[in-house]
Amino acid sequence: MSIDQATVRHIARLARIRVSDEEARQFEGELSSILTWVEQLEAVDTNDVEPMTSVIEVDMKQRRDEVTDGGMPDKVVANAPERENHFFLVPKVVE
Amino acid sequence: MTNLTKLTLSDARDGLRGKDFSAVELAQAHIDAIGQAGQLNAFVTETPDIALEMAARSDERIARGEAGPLEGVPLGIKDLFCTKDTLTTASSHILDGFVPAYESTVTANLWRDGAVMLGKTNCDEFAMGSSNETSYYGPVINPWRRASDGAQLVPGGSSGGSASAVAARLCLAATATDTGGSIRQPGALTGLVGLKPTYGRCSRWGIVAFASSLDQAGPLTRSVRDAAIMLTSMAGHDAKDTTSVDLPVPDYEAALTGDIRGMRIGIPKEYRIDGMPAEIDALWQQGISWLQDAGAEVRDITLPHTQYALPAYYIVAPAEASSNLARYDGVRYGLRVPGDDITDMYENTRAAGFGAEVKRRILIGTYVLSAGYYDAYYIKAQKVRTLIKRDFEQAFEDVDLILTPTTPNAAFAPGEITDPVTMYLNDIFTVTVNMAGLPGISVPAGLSSDGLPLGLQLIGKAFDEETLFRGAGVLEEAAGFDAEPDVWWA
Amino acid sequence: MNERAEAGRQAARVHGATGDWEIVIGIEVHAQVSSKAKLFSGASADFGGEPNDHVSLVDAAMPGMLPVINEYCVEQAVRTGLGLNAQINLHSVFDRKNYFYPDLPQGYQISQYQQPVVGEGAVELDMPDGSTVEIGIERLHLEQDAGKSLHDQHPTASFVDLNRSGVALMEIVSKPDMRSADEAKAYVSKLRAILRYLGTCDGNMEQGSMRADINVSVRHPGEPLGTRCEIKNVNSIRFMGQAIDYEAHRQVDLLEDGGQVVQETRLFDPRRGETRAMRTKEEAHDYRYFPDPDLLPLELDQAWVDQIAGSLPELPDSKKARFVEQYGLSAYDAGVLADDKAAADYFETVASGADPKIAANWVTGELYAALNKKGLEIEASPVAPEALRDLLGLMADQTISGRIAKDVFEIMLETGEAPLSIVEARGLKQVTDTGAIEQIVEEIIAANPDQVAEVKEKPKAIGWFVGQVMKASQGKANPQAVNDVLRNKLGLDQT
Numbered sequence A: 001m002s003i004d005q006a007t008v009r010h011i012a013r014l015a016r017i018r019v020s021d022e023e024a025r026q027f028e029g030e031l032s033s034i035l036t037w038v039e040q041l042e043a044v045d046t047n048d049v050e051p052m053t054s055v056i057e058v059d060m061k062q063r064r065d066e067v068t069d070g071g072m073p074d075k076v077v078a079n080a081p082e083r084e085n086h087f088f089l090v091p092k093v094v095e
Numbered sequence B: 001m002t003n004l005t006k007l008t009l010s011d012a013r014d015g016l017r018g019k020d021f022s023a024v025e026l027a028q029a030h031i032d033a034i035g036q037a038g039q040l041n042a043f044v045t046e047t048p049d050i051a052l053e054m055a056a057r058s059d060e061r062i063a064r065g066e067a068g069p070l071e072g073v074p075l076g077i078k079d080l081f082c083t084k085d086t087l088t089t090a091s092s093h094i095l096d097g098f099v100p101a102y103e104s105t106v107t108a109n110l111w112r113d114g115a116v117m118l119g120k121t122n123c124d125e126f127a128m129g130s131s132n133e134t135s136y137y138g139p140v141i142n143p144w145r146r147a148s149d150g151a152q153l154v155p156g157g158s159s160g161g162s163a164s165a166v167a168a169r170l171c172l173a174a175t176a177t178d179t180g181g182s183i184r185q186p187g188a189l190t191g192l193v194g195l196k197p198t199y200g201r202c203s204r205w206g207i208v209a210f211a212s213s214l215d216q217a218g219p220l221t222r223s224v225r226d227a228a229i230m231l232t233s234m235a236g237h238d239a240k241d242t243t244s245v246d247l248p249v250p251d252y253e254a255a256l257t258g259d260i261r262g263m264r265i266g267i268p269k270e271y272r273i274d275g276m277p278a279e280i281d282a283l284w285q286q287g288i289s290w291l292q293d294a295g296a297e298v299r300d301i302t303l304p305h306t307q308y309a310l311p312a313y314y315i316v317a318p319a320e321a322s323s324n325l326a327r328y329d330g331v332r333y334g335l336r337v338p339g340d341d342i343t344d345m346y347e348n349t350r351a352a353g354f355g356a357e358v359k360r361r362i363l364i365g366t367y368v369l370s371a372g373y374y375d376a377y378y379i380k381a382q383k384v385r386t387l388i389k390r391d392f393e394q395a396f397e398d399v400d401l402i403l404t405p406t407t408p409n410a411a412f413a414p415g416e417i418t419d420p421v422t423m424y425l426n427d428i429f430t431v432t433v434n435m436a437g438l439p440g441i442s443v444p445a446g447l448s449s450d451g452l453p454l455g456l457q458l459i460g461k462a463f464d465e466e467t468l469f470r471g472a473g474v475l476e477e478a479a480g481f482d483a484e485p486d487v488w489w490a
Numbered sequence C: 001m002n003e004r005a006e007a008g009r010q011a012a013r014v015h016g017a018t019g020d021w022e023i024v025i026g027i028e029v030h031a032q033v034s035s036k037a038k039l040f041s042g043a044s045a046d047f048g049g050e051p052n053d054h055v056s057l058v059d060a061a062m063p064g065m066l067p068v069i070n071e072y073c074v075e076q077a078v079r080t081g082l083g084l085n086a087q088i089n090l091h092s093v094f095d096r097k098n099y100f101y102p103d104l105p106q107g108y109q110i111s112q113y114q115q116p117v118v119g120e121g122a123v124e125l126d127m128p129d130g131s132t133v134e135i136g137i138e139r140l141h142l143e144q145d146a147g148k149s150l151h152d153q154h155p156t157a158s159f160v161d162l163n164r165s166g167v168a169l170m171e172i173v174s175k176p177d178m179r180s181a182d183e184a185k186a187y188v189s190k191l192r193a194i195l196r197y198l199g200t201c202d203g204n205m206e207q208g209s210m211r212a213d214i215n216v217s218v219r220h221p222g223e224p225l226g227t228r229c230e231i232k233n234v235n236s237i238r239f240m241g242q243a244i245d246y247e248a249h250r251q252v253d254l255l256e257d258g259g260q261v262v263q264e265t266r267l268f269d270p271r272r273g274e275t276r277a278m279r280t281k282e283e284a285h286d287y288r289y290f291p292d293p294d295l296l297p298l299e300l301d302q303a304w305v306d307q308i309a310g311s312l313p314e315l316p317d318s319k320k321a322r323f324v325e326q327y328g329l330s331a332y333d334a335g336v337l338a339d340d341k342a343a344a345d346y347f348e349t350v351a352s353g354a355d356p357k358i359a360a361n362w363v364t365g366e367l368y369a370a371l372n373k374k375g376l377e378i379e380a381s382p383v384a385p386e387a388l389r390d391l392l393g394l395m396a397d398q399t400i401s402g403r404i405a406k407d408v409f410e411i412m413l414e415t416g417e418a419p420l421s422i423v424e425a426r427g428l429k430q431v432t433d434t435g436a437i438e439q440i441v442e443e444i445i446a447a448n449p450d451q452v453a454e455v456k457e458k459p460k461a462i463g464w465f466v467g468q469v470m471k472a473s474q475g476k477a478n479p480q481a482v483n484d485v486l487r488n489k490l491g492l493d494q495t
């Protein structure tokens, strides 16, 4: 399946990656050829096949309801590009 | 004192215990080697001070008779593993300056057992690549050069820095991760043993995620024994990773009995692909003979959905990656490129922070999960995955191990492969193993006509790494691979 | 649906120029599981806290962090599902809902999409007119809460606090079965009551541990469903009524003016009593749901589910039925009491030593009025249920009259003293001694010849004499005895 530049721009927007015109052109070709290549899967008969949900057969272990973590706001914000009083700062969001 | 960088991990371990040399001496020898190997670009962060400090403490423990299984052994750590208070970047610009406040479970296990960190090794950005050309910190160079033209080559990827570092004797072993072949393929291309354990054998906690259902940590080493020693320390149940399995960790070194008499080895006919170089096929035939000579029984098997593993992988892995990499948004850590509003900031940051291959995979992953395409791509691929796993389950009813080539070719030159799909084909023999969650190991088995290492892959049953090691040990012994690259970089 | 309910629904329609419009309402309630720790991390789930203090590295989505599920949260979801008479799915799956927002650190919310832990169920509503309405439950799933953005701290920046990030929520989705603001309010109240009974959520709407998103559309009766708007930010049951009424009228006006309803998310502004479209226009939502590969499917054991089912407390509906049956209460009184577990427990303590109907009247009458005035919850009542029971006992054995009882109750509210000691200390015991009453009666008859003449013509005027006697006795005379003596002395028939 080949995709056009508008589709590239749409998915780039969903993925929050700005693409230049040149990148959009390049991705159009590359993504189209990858998608065309993966479409060989259509040849596989998957009727009555369950999609895989976990590659190993084990039960999911669960935690007890205990507070064992947190209480380290310094560490939480230590790497933040912008922070103030233990808050993360981002460009103002208008709701 | 012999050249300490020439030792295998197991020899170094024994030498340290016998007090033939100290851990500090061993660390210093490797620090010096790293200092001379800048051309290989194998490390993104060198930590000599940490190494010497850890080595000094190892010497104290050795003196007290409290040596751990890896006491004083200097290692390279793929920059995908978060290391407390040490820069961790996944070789991506977007993790600029990120210093974790935590230690990944696998590396914590290694330090618990006495190992010493030399530094963080270069890799493909977010482990996405098969040539280590996608790193923000530049390509890694393979210590091996082509005999014919002396060309510099890629070490394979994504654990290319780890592979080059071990092959060039900059460390005794290195940690690596394998999502579609990223331990075994660089292992094969640099003449090393590369092990991808069963999915769930090692904890994924603290390892920068690429594709969660496929990622698995493992070692790159210069011998099968070294791989067994490394895995014994790396593996184990971790309550912090729900997908890690709660099984005891065997002493894998003890599995290396050298005896595979009566072992049944499967040869999958689907791995004999069109256009496979004759020397790869010949090596495979050689491997079959070696195992037969050692008393194994060889059987033809069929894994009918093999050809679909790679395209299914290139749906599942990018889909998971597109979501796993959404957290790199310039808010809590790493790079931020300002913008007029929040969306602008996100788009600027992610455009500048991710390289082309990562963007390609995020876009593909976003596309295959998006409304209207999910069933046709993602669900279809996960169904194919079920079939691939079923193929293996059926095959393993009749055999104990499966033997295949590791890669369809030897190392190539940087820039030689530019088409993404052609690059993806490098993982054609390794990716099936990730799709089925099985353990696989690449063992150096010979040299190409151009003097480059080639590997053979053994695939085992889930959580049966012991049989895998036993087979690999015999293969290693028979191959007797002892070639080394010329030290042209120092 | 009974006739009365149908009539109530018709009355709730909006009368437009083009005829009647039916309001169709579906509600998504987000209820915070009353757990100590978060759904997938060990950080505290408590409300409040210093910024980013209740935050683990998992909640902050640090690279390589992985979710591990809290077993208690799973159990509470199942318990709630059972309380809603719903299907429990033994196999369910956690999915990722992908979108970018600064308070969503992972870039996705872990939720359950195609295979939720709880399937269809139902809730029964008792309307004030005595009718009953059944509202279908579509599903209940577990998911993570988001963090909090503060937009008013800085001229050009929003502040992000992740304390709530990862707190366990149960999203309870109703079917679009409600037809009026009153039904919507009754539904949320009922749901709140059930959650509190089960102990799975504290139901505190002010602190946001229970939040309702309301989907409203309108249509002419019998027509297919109209385009809906989702109203967010409705943090009290009172505001819900306002928001729905405003939104329904807005849609009717729009449609009758030849316009169209645009499917959108709207915010309720409690100061203006209006809804407005959110300014952040998300482009067409495409959440790219897929199973979270960091988590395995959630597999439950039927025996474990049965064990939880066996441990459920008596819920409002069965309690209400029992109150009608056991105490002879009206369905409405029974419902009012049963919907609040604390009130029901209070009532049962009082009723253990008093006439149940009188007990119900006192609890829903005097006590509620007093608590309302003081702004107190019943748990904090200054009059303990045992004390009220004793007070009603004093009335029943004629130690005090009903009128005096109200005075004693006032004193109990203020001082917390026991009713008997109040009665004794203040000499409030009822006078049943006929001699004493006869003396008062005789004095009053002697002093009021005109009234005596009048009462012989109009026997109903006896009430004036009763009043005079009670006044003279400072309310302590037994009213029945007063009546008997008066009739005797005035020569009226005994009643």
Ligand SMILES: [Mg+2]
Pocket (backbone or CB within 6 Å): C028, C171
């Ligand atoms: Mg919802």
Ligand SMILES: [Zn+2]
Pocket (backbone or CB within 6 Å): C030, C143, C171
């Ligand atoms: Zn929700």
